Amino acid sequence: MKSGYEILWTDNTLKELSKTIxxxxxxxxxxxxxxxxxxxxxxxxxxxxxxxxxxVSDIKEDVRRAVVLTLNTxxxxxxxxxxxxxxxxxxxxxxxxRKLK
Numbered sequence: 001m002k003s004g005y006e007i008l009w010t011d012n013t014l015k016e017l018s019k020t021i022x023x024x025x026x027x028x029x030x031x032x033x034x035x036x037x038x039x040x041x042x043x044x045x046x047x048x049x050x051x052x053x054x055x056v057s058d059i060k061e062d063v064r065r066a067v068v069l070t071l072n073t074x075x076x077x078x079x080x081x082x083x084x085x086x087x088x089x090x091x092x093x094x095x096x097x098r099k100l101k
Contacts, residue, residue, distance in 0.1 A: 004048040006082045017088040
C-alpha cells in the first residue's frame with residue numbers, strides 16, 4: 001500500500017509562507033499561531049494521503065485548492081507520486097496576486 005505522496009514546496013510558496021508567518025506573528029496570539037500550524041500540518045497530511053480530496057481551483061484545471069482555516073489557502077498540483085505546493089495564499093490579499101506557476 002502506498003504510504004503517501006511526497007510534498008514539494010516551490011520557492012514562491014516558501015516566500016509566501018515566510019511573509020505570512022511574519023505578518024501573523026505581529027497580529028495573532030501564540031495560541032492562534034499554534035492552531036494555524038496544527039491545521040496546516042493536518043491539511044498537508046490529508047493532501048499527502050489523498051491529493052484528489054480537495055476541489056479543483058477556479059484558476060487552472062490542474063491546480064487544486066485546500067483552505068487552511070479561513071485566512072489561508074494552499075494551491076497545489078499533483079505530479080505522479082508527488083504533490084507540488086504552488087502557493088500558500090493569504091486570503092485577505094487581492095486574488096490577482098496569486099502566483100500559480
